[in-house]
Amino acid sequence: QEEKKQLTLKVEELERKLESTSAQNIEFLQVIAKREESIHQCQLRLEEKSRECSSLARQLEMAIEDAKKQVEQARERAVSRERAAQSKVLDLETQLSRNKTDLNQLHRSKEDAERRYESRLQDLRDRLEQSESTNRSMQNYVQFLKSSYDNVF
Secondary structure (H helix, E strand, O other), X not given: OHHHHHHHHHHHXXXXXXXXXXXXXXXXXXXXXXXXXXXXXXXXXXXXXXXHHHHHHHHHHHHHHHHHHHHHHOHHHHHHHXXXXXXHHHHHHHHHHHHHHHHHHHHHHHHHHHHHHHHHHHHHHHHHHHHHHHHHHHHHHHHHHHHHHHHHO
């Protein structure tokens, strides 16, 4: 009777551990989902910055074309118009340079996030595998206890 009671307690404890492990697995899956959402948001920001860079590049090309047309149309105002266009070009190039720097930083951030995500995902997979191995071991042990109990009685 005492042995049966102890075995029952062990089985109940193992079931609690199994429930705890299942809860941890659910938490890990939630963490993974949050990480994936974060990566998705980073990708969206990256795409938005890429579109901004393309738009600024087109604006820069249009500004240069406008400057050339103005020089051809009015030679007497060429010096003042050229300075204004060059100033605008420099501003746009500065913006473009800043946006490229931002884009590169976003690329690096995305790559870092992906590396961290992959590392964490691998860690979670390893933990899950270890948890499953422990579960299998516990199930084998419970099966052994059941068969031992059956053999005794």
